[in-house]
Each structure stands twice: as C-alpha cells, then as structure tokens.
Amino acid sequence: MASNKSAGFATRAIHLGYNPNDHEGALTPPLHLTSTFTFENVDQGAAIFAGERPGYFYSRISNPTLDLLERRCADLEGAEAGLALASGMGAITSVLWTFLVPGDEIITDKTLYGCTFAYMRTGLARFGIKITYADMTDPQAVEAAMSDKTRIVYFETPANPNMRLVDIAAISKIAKARGAKVVVDNTYATPVLTRPIELGADIVVHSATKYMGGHGDLVGGIAVGSAEDMTQVRLVGMKDMTGAVMAPFNAMLVLRGLKTLKLRVERHCENAMIVAKMLEAHPAVGRVYFPGLASFPQHELALRQMPGFGGMIAFELKGGHDAGRTMMDRLNMIHRAVSLGDTETLIQHPASMTHSTYTPEERAAHGISEGLIRLSVGLEDIEDIIADLEQALPNVPSALAA
Template sequence: MRPTDRTLETLAVAAGEEPFRTGSEAGDVTSPLHLSSTFALPGLDSEMSLDDVDPDAGEFVYSRLSNPTRHALEKRLAALEGGEHAMAFSSGTAAIFTTALAVVEPGDHLVAFDDLYAGTRRLLEEVFATRLDVDVSFVDATETENVAAAITDETAFVWMETPTNPGIELCDIAAIAEIADGADATFGVDNTFASSYFQRPLELGADVVAHSTTKYLNGHSDSVGGAVVTDDDALAERLEFLQQVGVGDALSPFDSYLVLRGLKTLHLRMRQHERNAMAIAEFLDDHDRVSAVHYPGLESHPQHDLACEQMDGFGGILSFELEGDIDDAAAFLESLEVFTLAVSVGGVESLIELPAGMTHEPLSEEEREELGITETLIRVSVGVEGTKDLIADLDRGFDAVRRRSAVADGD
C-alpha cells in the first residue's frame, strides 16, 4: 500500500513539494529549478561526512549526489509507486542498466520476458551476457510456468516488462513474484507502458520497479529520463551508490523539473489516453484491413482478464497488424496528418511507428519473427487529441492503402 492515505491524484500533484521545504524561503508552490552544481556548507566540521547529509532536512553538497529539484521528484516517484526509495536517472536505459548492475554478478543467471523493448534486450544480450558473463534466458512470460521452468540455482534476477513493447503482452506480476521469492531472486518490472496510474507492481510483490520517465510520467515529449523505485533498503543503498558515484548517471535538475511539472497532470492525461485508445482499438478491431489488434482493453486480448485483475486501466498504447505488405504499411503511415511518424510513446501527441523498421530494427529478422514483429505490425501511442480526429486520420491511412491496392490491381 502507498505510505499515505492520500489518493494517487493528490500525490501526483503535491508529493515531494512542500512550501518552505523545497530549498526556497519564498514558499514556492512548485519546486524551484536548482541549477547549481554545488552548495555552500555552513562550516568545516571534522566529523561531517557525505553519509550524514540529509536532503530531507534541506542539506545538499553536490548535485550529482543530490539536488533539491531531483530530490523532490524522487519523493513523488516513490509515493506514486508506493515505495520507500526512488532514484531518478538520465534515461530509462540507464535506470534498467543500473538496476541489473546492482543485482547480478558474473556467473549469475537472469530470466527476462522475451518480448522486451529492443534496447533492453540488446542491453541484456550485448552487455550483461557478452561482457559481464551473466547467463540470460528469454522466455514467453505470458505463461507463468515458463518463468518457473527457466529458474536455476544461479538465478539472481527476474526482469519483466508488462505490458510489453510492441506486442502489448502481459505477465502475471503476483505469480512471478512468488516464483522469484521462492528462488531468492530479485524481481523487477518495467512499468513504463502502464504508468503508476494504471499499475503499481510493488503492491503485487515486485522488489523493484523501473520507468522511462521520458514516456507517460513526463508526458510532453520534452525530457529524457528514467527512474527506479523500491522498498528494499539494501537494494536502495546499492542503487543510490551506483547512481551517485559508481556510474554517476543521475537525472539533471532541468529534466527533474520537467518531470515534476508533467506528473501534476498524470491522472488527467492517462484517462484521456485510455479513452482514446479504447475507441481506436474497437475501430481497428472491426476494420477489414486489420487482421489483429493487440490491446488489453479488448475482451479478445488473451490476457484481458489478467489486465482487469492487476491493472486499474488498460493504457494508451496498442499495436495492430495491417493486411498487406510493407509498402502498404508505408502508404498508411506516410499519409497520416494527426499521428506523427516517430519513435517513443507516452506524450500528449499521438505517435505511430513500424517496429520492424524503427524501434526493433536492431533485432535480427529471426528474432523479430519469433516475437511476431512482422513488416506490417504498427505500434500506436494514442495521445489526448479529439477521438474523432484520430479515427478520421486512421481512415485517411486506410484510404491510402486502398488507392495503392487499386493502382497495383490496374483498376
């Protein structure tokens, strides 16, 4: 449970920001942007050490170690996920890398969902497996027994992403938490696609949760960052050391300020994202040019019941299979006017992309085929624009495909 009786909506607006305790005597309602790289000390104390510095008491030394703006953000992130500790990083990849680095050692085994964001999969394969001598197993975690079967005596870390990118697949967080606990393995969940508003893995038994704050938490496509939240004091200590000293990849004050700003409207944005995504999923599900729609809000989704159990909503991201070939996909995507052809997700604007040629292009063709990432699988990050405008834009795309087909058929 969250360490407060306040609702998530209130925490999103106010957690971590208390007038007169945000580093300014002016009583700022919002945390000031503290750009200073270093902070004046009250005096030379021979007994003072960096371990004694308490940001909660307004004590700061150096911004890589702690910064008032970032500290306010970290307090809010912890509150939203229901955790005790939060660390903000320079990117989502940095957050995941640091988390894994804090948990595994050479010779350890790591179990991960096979349908991961391509950047995370490459990180595990090319850094941890290849350079750090960590044995990595990728499994279809939609079936919990596959996770259990992959566990060995050397398993130290279980890493899941739910919903996944781009298959929008789910795994049973509570069930996998029990498996990891029985194996004495740390269990981590990338919660980026759901956001803290729709899903809180710590409440379901996860040991650590990661986010790309670039996405829904910031929500405005103007900041790159990441975050990790945990209740585990020992793990938090290792993570803080790596964030501040071992790797030194803390989030900048300016990006911290932007994410703090963005979080104030998280609950409002997520409601509209979901409302639009559901309408679009239903529209696509009935379309004769679409062979499959992947969205957990649809009853046809294989993990729809699980989504209803462990999520408070279905999110704003979906993917669908367009009937045709890659040239049809190109015609569809390049004709859109409201949707922007771009990577990333979670902004207020609607984005659309072709994973096989964009976000997941680094994977081999065999890997993409194994994961169901075809040349006509399209991922949609549904924004907060007017629903009818978004559907009309998709109609524009389908019209472009029809025109292309007519020309190809000689009509």
C-alpha cells in the first residue's frame, strides 16, 4: 500500500509501503541482512553513488528494510522523510552535528533526558557551541533567549522525567521567525498522541527503543523531517559524524512494533490514568505529575496538544528520597529498570539513575527533585499494577507520618 492519508493511523502503520505480491506473497516484509549490494555494471554503480538514480550500495547509507521503516515513521509523523539510526542518542547527535558549527547557539528546555543533557553540556559545548537553557513552558522566555546565533531550539514534550509540556506551535512560531530550526524529542508521546511536524516543528527524533519497539528487545533511533534535512543528516551526521546506523534486524523489530503501536499506546494511556488517580489519592504520595490530571499545571495545554496523556507518570512521596527507595525495593511485579514504553511496568529513580549526569545543583535548577520517581506504566492487567503499588506504598512509615 502506498501512502494514503485517508487511511487510518493503525492501517498505515501495518500496510504502508509494502505489497506482498512484490515479494513472493510474503505477508511480512523480508529482512535484508546484507552489508553491501552488487551492481549490474560499473555505470549503474557510479550513477547510484552519485545519486543520479535510486538504489542501494552499502547498508551504512541505506538498506531496503530500513527504508521501509523510515517511510512508515515519516508518514505516521506527517513528515516527508525519515532516517533510522542505532539509538535515540544516535538520532539526536546525528541531527545536531549536521546543523551546528562552532559559534552557533542551541536553546534547550530546562528539563532534558540525562544523556541528552550531558551530550550538550560536555559534548557540543566542548566544540564551541553555546548551550542556553530556557523555561520553555513560557514562550516569552524562549523569545528573550533567542539571538542572531541561535540555530536550533530543542525540547522534549512531555519532558523526561518530570512531565513538563511545551507548546509546540507557540515555540515553533517564535523560532521560525528568527530562522532557527525546531527539533522535538517525541519519544514520550509517540505520533499516536503528538505530531510535532504538524504543529510547526522541523525535525522530530525518537528513541525507538521505547514505545515504537515496545517490547524491550532492541535499541534504535528515528529522525524525521523534510526530505532535504533528512538527506543532510543521512550523509553528514550519520554517515560521516557518528556512523550510528541501525542494524536491519533491529529495523525489522521496530516495524513489528509499529503494527501494534496505536493499540499499545491506547492501553498505556488507560492504565496510566487509573494509576495516576490512585497515586494522587494515596496518603503516602505528596505529588503526582501526569498531564491527564486536572491538578497538573499544564492540563489545559495537554488537552489541546495530546488526544491521550501517555503512559509515563512522575511522583514524589511525602517521605522524600528515602521513602521512595523503600517503596521501590518492596515492589514485586513492577521492575526497577531505566527504560520505558515496554509491555512491562518499570520504575526508576532519576536522580541516581537516568539523570545522575546532572549535579544535585543542576537537578534543583532544572526541576528534577531528589525524591522524584519515574513510572512507566505497562500493559499488565491494571488490577495487578495497582495491587503491587498499593502493597508497597503503605509500608513507607516516614511517608505516612509526614
């Protein structure tokens, strides 16, 4: 099925770009496990290398299995083209190395995934790129931070780990008026819930390890944007700067994950809403950060920007850091692990795990409390998720006494 915008999201995720009749009737697209490709003659090879005719010549540049994944991801995000990469960080670094040079400035939100924060602070900055942090929940703060050297405005929404939202349309309008590209990490929301390109962003990146793959059995990254931008990222950022190419086998696994993405995300959303309401009502819990709750500071933005609220929850216990550690160690079914978007419910402590790259002072300044807990609500029966949390939460004496 070729791209058909009248077809629904799930239909395109399953069928787009593949016709079994072109592949011996195979229902599942073939896996191309090859590093290189042969040419009929020297002229054909030269033309493909020169970009004068379509074709494949080396899997570090392109591969038929990756090509199908790239086209599906781009279509689902409402973009012209896509690029599959070795990891989420491979996607982020390949994009930024493509469009930044020494002397440029990148403006980022105050809250970022720990490895992204570390890459910018100790990676980009080391090569003469200025990193400016702004509170992107306030569009005026972004406008005030812009300069004639700003080349990229980068943010996550919802942000990892504290769930802050950014008004994509408002920030994109400000950035484009000053000639800057907008790059959005859409890992938490997925294109099921948010499509930043349709709201004005230029490039979207994902850790495909998370919801796109969805089963905890791969590491991968995705970038989508205009055909021109993705060609540049492919030939500069990925090919020459990082070499962060996705393996064909992993591309096959992500393609499999896309087939159930809409169904899974809807169930993640349903389960997370129930869990968030339970946590908010529990006497041991001090605060819950979840866009679907009326108490969430940006709930109105969530209603405008997201048809569902995702499967991620952040919360704090009244007893603080120590109470959180005790509670997490008492869990039975829920696993202590640092990924997210898997079928399993996962829980972790950002300050000592995913966001330990921040100093304590940086975490305080960037809205990541020492007692914050991040919960990735999975696809288990909701009664079992609730039961495991409830048996752990009442056994936090310091929290209950607070």
